[in-house]
Amino acid sequence: MTSISIDDDCQILDDKHDEEKCSDNDTDKSITSSTSDSSNECPFNAEISSKLSTAFAKATGIDIEFAIQLLKDHGWNIDQALKATYEAKEHAQSIISTKENWKKTNEKYLKISSWNTDTTDCDEIELNDLIEQRAETIIEILLREKPDVILLQQVGTVALTLIITYLSSLYDDESVQIDSPNNCNYVSIFTRKSLIKKKNVSIISNEDNWKMLKIEVEYKDSLKLDLFNAVIDENTSSFCFEQINETNPDHIVISGISSKISENAWDFNMCDLIDLWEKTGKQPEVTYTYDPELNSNINGNEKPERYDRLFYRTSTSLNDQFKPIHMELEGIQHIKTSDRIFPSTHWAIQGYFDIDS
Known part of the structure; x- marks a missing residue:
């Protein structure tokens, strides 16, 4: 029968704790990597991504399919997708406003x-x-x-x-x-x-x-x-x-x-x-x-x-x-x-x- 001293038990517990910390750190790195990745792969599960897409479409007033595509194009970074959406809308409005000024000169x-x-x-x-x-x-x-x-x-x-x-x-x-x-x-x-x-x-x-x-x-x-x-x-x-x-x-x-x-x-x-x-x-x-x-x-x-x-x-x-x-x-x-x-x-x-x- 092998005997284990109290000091040995403490060392084993410390080793396990260190392993858990390393595992947690690896998980954190994985999450950070996935959320900062600029690829089109969604870092969220299906339920969260669906809610996010729906909310984004409602907030911006665009079609849900277009909202999903915009989010994908910007790596599911909401700030970047919002910026792109509003810049596009401002650009379109600028074109429309410029055009409207010429309606009275058609003839x-x-x-x-x-x-x-x-x-x-x-x-x-x-x-x-x-x-x-x-x-x-x-x-x-x-x-x-x-x-x-x-x-x-x-x-x-x-x-x-x-x-x-x-x-x-x-x-x-x-x-x-x-x-x-x-x-x-x-x-x-x-x-x-x-x-x-x-x-x-x-x-x-x-x-x-x-x-x-x-x-x-x-x-x-x-x-x-x-x-x-x-x-x-x-x-x-x-x-x-x-x-x-x-x-x-x-x-x-x-x-x-x-x-x-x-x-x-x-x-x-x-x-x-x-x-x-x-x-x-x-x-x-x-x-x-x-x-x-x-x-x-x-x-x-x-x-x-x-x-x-x-x-x-x-x-x-x-x-x-x-x-x-x-x-x-x-x-x-x-x-x-x-x-x-x-x-x-x-x-x-x-x-x-x-x-x-």
Whole structure:
């Protein structure tokens, strides 16, 4: 029989106590590590995370699914998620406020809208239904704003049919298919019947069957405008602008361009055109037309980009008489059937031009 002294018992108890302290410290480290980790993994159990998401959605007034995604994106750090939410709301309100200040000037200026609708047709019935709902909101915005010229990019057949149907009483339209027959996308140009007369329509293409739509028009029976609309990439941008540069110098040029070309990849020497955003002061609130931080239609962690641009060139005869006045973003409102979904993954550019003729 082995005997154990009192001193031995005390030592054993002390050793156990030290082990428990080490175990507690390890647990604390584990908890600290999980809560400070910036990954998307939730550090809470299902019940707590559900209550947290619900409370966050209620406090911020956003959809529960969007609330969960925001919390995930910010490592379930409530302070960071709240900051991102309120910054996005302030940004949206700033854009809306700026736009509202121009509502009374609609008839005074030439008003141009350019919008990548991102409404490509889909084989899934539910997604096509959603495209129709998004298209209906696009139509509502266009009819409310009534631009003199509308330049739409990446319009699917379902959306295009709806838009033409609802706008036909006010607008003439021309479209050209820019993708393969199995993936129908169009670029379209709509012009106000009461102010603009079409003179000539042409489709510009290269050897790879890339296409750009051009319409020559007359505005208010006096000004000759050449309207261009295209979706480009780094392989087609040079050809696109070469064709635009060859336009009659006595005509005003307006060009809507949508692309996936990031800001630092643009070659600004390739075109003899003026970027409306740059000419109107590079206002920060209208910089990004593709904004994952504000547009919940966009999935992933992409950074905001200025993928959409409105270019112009005055005619030699007008010189400084054709002047850009203002630029704003449109489409920053949810569709009627959702408090989370926007009409497109892109905001629309809306530009105002003054003509002293």
